[in-house]
Amino acid sequence: MPYYEFRCRSCGSFDSPHPMAAVPDVSPCPVCADPAPRRMTGGALLHTGSTASRLLDATARTAEQPAVVTAPPARTTTRISRNPLHRKLPRP
Template identity: 85%
Template sequence: MPYYEFCCRSCGSFDRSHPMATVPDVAPCPGCALPARRRMTGGALLHTGSTATRLLDATARTAHEPAVVTAPPARTTTRISRNPLHHKLPRA
């Protein structure tokens, strides 16, 4: 379901999800319960479920739900190149 932006005169803007067929023009504000009018905004540019959306959601979620690390990540083996030109590259 798409999100619609509503604007309360005392609390400001908030988003609500509604089916497209039943979008109200006025919704109660979650802060003060006064009626808030729907604002006309641009459409969403990202598809929900896309890789970019999942990355943005995960990044935003880390602000209030940081990941807890119990152990360092497992070491992965690096592949050794057999190309003789790669032997001239500097080693880190």
């Protein structure tokens, strides 16, 4: 069931789940029970658990909990080609 955003004049915004076939234009505020009109917002485009969602969550987490590096990365060996045609390629 999708969530819709409503805005109470005194308490602010809140989300409320409703079936798509029966979305009310006004919903009672869960704090003060005043009628709150529905706001026009963009839909949730990411599914929880999707690759994009996990990437966004990991990126947001690094702002508060950055990864600490304890050692330099392991050194990798570069592969040397023995093909004589590769010697003609430009070098960086």
